[in-house]
Amino acid sequence: MGPISRYFFTYTVILLCIFAVSQAHCEESRFLLREDFNDLNSWKPLYFPKIENHTSYMIESNGSESYLKAESNASASAVLYKKEFNIYQYSRVRWRWKVENVYRNGDAKTKSGDDYSLRIYIVFKYDPEKAGFMEKLKYNAAKLIYGEYPPHSSLNYIWANREYEETIITNAYAEKAKMVLLQKGDANVGKWLIHDVNIIEDYEEAFGEKPPPITSIAIMNDSDNTGEKSISYLDYIEVYR
Numbered sequence: 001m002g003p004i005s006r007y008f009f010t011y012t013v014i015l016l017c018i019f020a021v022s023q024a025h026c027e028e029s030r031f032l033l034r035e036d037f038n039d040l041n042s043w044k045p046l047y048f049p050k051i052e053n054h055t056s057y058m059i060e061s062n063g064s065e066s067y068l069k070a071e072s073n074a075s076a077s078a079v080l081y082k083k084e085f086n087i088y089q090y091s092r093v094r095w096r097w098k099v100e101n102v103y104r105n106g107d108a109k110t111k112s113g114d115d116y117s118l119r120i121y122i123v124f125k126y127d128p129e130k131a132g133f134m135e136k137l138k139y140n141a142a143k144l145i146y147g148e149y150p151p152h153s154s155l156n157y158i159w160a161n162r163e164y165e166e167t168i169i170t171n172a173y174a175e176k177a178k179m180v181l182l183q184k185g186d187a188n189v190g191k192w193l194i195h196d197v198n199i200i201e202d203y204e205e206a207f208g209e210k211p212p213p214i215t216s217i218a219i220m221n222d223s224d225n226t227g228e229k230s231i232s233y234l235d236y237i238e239v240y241r
Contacts, residue, residue: 032090033081033217033239037068046078046218055221060233068219068234070118076222078121087199087215089241094196095120096235099159102186105226106161108179111172115225118232119158121218122199124211126152152176152212155202157195159183159232168206178206192235 035042037059047054053075060069068079099117107113128136153176160181171177180202182195203211217239221232 031238031240032085033237035081035237036066037234037236038066040068040079042082043079043219044082046080046220048076051076051224053224055223057219065235070219070221070232070234071230072115072117072221072223073229074223074227076115076220076224078218078220078222080218081216084125084214084216085239086213087211088213090239091200092196092198092240093120093122093157093217093238094194094240095237096192096194097159097233098192098235099189099230099232101189101230102159102161103223103226103228103230104161105228108158108160108162108164108169108181109172112225113161114172115223115228116156116158116160117221117230118234119156119220119222120237121220122155122157123151123216123218124153124155124203125214125216127212127214130212153203153207154178155180155199155206157182157197160185168202176207180206 033042039059040057043057045054045057053073054077055070055072055075057077057079058069058071060067097118102117103113103115105113106115108116154174156171156177156179158179158181160179160183163184164181167181169179169181171179180197182197183193199215200211203209217237219234219237221230223230
């Protein structure tokens with residue numbers, strides 16, 4: 001190999017190495033979160049006022065694989081990812097879930113039926129700097145009661161207990177909480193299913209406006225209204241762009 005050939009060969013190898021490193025970095029930077037549930041170190045419990053019975057969240061292993069197991073018995077609580085993120089930087093969420101049963105008395109349109117075997121709970125942070133006068137009064141009053149501001153709004157990606165014509169329903173308790181019905185009824189109970197959603201697009205469809213930028217994500221199985229029992233699983237969850 002002559003000097004010129006060696007030069008071009010070396011140059012090509014260097015370019016390929018730079019490209020490979022760059023591709024690996026880009027792929028890594030696409031993901032804010034890839035949780036395979038080997039543990040719950042990145043999550044913290046989320047409890048609700050006046051609800052004494054809490055859902056159990058634990059890691060269950062099956063050989064080399066592990067899952068988040070959520071077991072509810074007339075209870076309600078969630079696990080919350082410890083870090084907030086900007087949805088205009090990371091707008092997509094993908095996960096794989098399974099439920100063993102739905103709630104027979106569950107109904108997304110009533111307060112008494114507002115329970116779900118599994119939901120991915122996207123919470124949008126309230127920003128007092130961007131709130132109007134009346135909204136500030138309401139949120140300041142809530143902060144006096146609970147010690148912190150409640151969320152501005154939320155999207156709940158749910159496994160609904162029954163069939164509905166709608167794909168998005170306003171929560172029976174809170175007008176600024178929208179329920180996105182990804183699964184309806186028990187047709188797919190016991191099956192692993194993958195969902196991939198765009199938070200910004202779904203928020204705009206649900207609320208008719210752009211979402212606040214700062215978001216947190218929670219996982220929840222609740223049965224405090226119906227008084228029933230269920231077990232559900234989450235294999236993984238990703239937040240990415």
